[in-house]
Amino acid sequence: DAGVTQSPTHLIKTRGQQVTLRCSPKSGHDTVSWYQQALGQGPQFIFQYYEEEERQRGNFPDRFSGHQFPNYSSELNVNALLLGDSALYLCASMNNPTEAFFGQGTRLTVV
Amino acid sequence: QQPVQSPQAVILREGEDAVINCSSSKALYSVHWYRQKHGEAPVFLMILLKGGEQKGHDKISASFNEKKQQSSLYLTASQLSYSGTYFCGTEKEYGNKLVFGAGTILRVKS
Structure with missing residues (x-):
């Protein structure tokens, strides 16, 4: 059983560019959450998707947007990248809103 | 509000015990514990639910004081594989x- 998979694993972008990160949830999981983890910090909640709708959102600007597809996979889009967006982006999936399984993350570097 | 964890860091020798604490200023429904090794994804360890229901890892235990909104993770007879960063959610x-x-x-440390 494949766990949560994220792509790409690493990415380098220039300030002002746009980026799309992808997540495939664990089999049987219908809820996907995205987190941003800066170096030395805990994961910060960005938003959560369930049944293709954004169900909850953290304190992130509108530059951060997402999507969930009918097969429960999800994308995170970030527009107008800033240097401060450099971080590890984690996707977590769950089939009930308690136990979350994390993917390996996408390391985004903005230069 | 972000929960407060203590201590920030701890060094143990194999076989020693450790306690990691997590405090919140808000009433909680649940506390989750994860361990993250360098360059890897956080791995689920334990969940403590309001009302006392508990699930978790076979070699690690935890408690949840609902009155104080505090949780503690207990690591006994630590092993080298316990090294990592522990997060409460x-x-x-x-x-x-x-x-x-x-x-x-x-x-x-060995």
Whole structure:
């Protein structure tokens, strides 16, 4: 059983560019959450998707947007990248809103 | 509100015990514990639910004091494999987002 998979694993972008990160949830999981983890910090909640709708959102600007597809996979889009967006982006999936399984993350570097 | 974890870091020798604490200023529905090794994804360890129901890892235990909104993770007879950063994540209501603490770095030496 494949766990949560994220792509790409690493990415380098220039300030002002746009980026799309992808997540495939664990089999049987219908809820996907995205987190941003800066170096030395805990994961910060960005938003959560369930049944293709954004169900909850953290304190992130509108530059951060997402999507969930009918097969429960999800994308995170970030527009107008800033240097401060450099971080590890984690996707977590769950089939009930308690136990979350994390993917390996996408390391985004903005230069 | 981000939960507060203590200590920030701890160094142990194999076989020693450790306690990691997590405090919240808000009433909680649940507390989740994760361990993250360098360059890897956080791995689920334990969940403590309001009302006392508990699940978790076979070699690690935890408690949840609902009156104080505090949780503690107990690592006994530590092994080298316990090294990593431990995060608590708190949930205010069922289905609500998880808010993580800043983490506790644990290093076990031989």
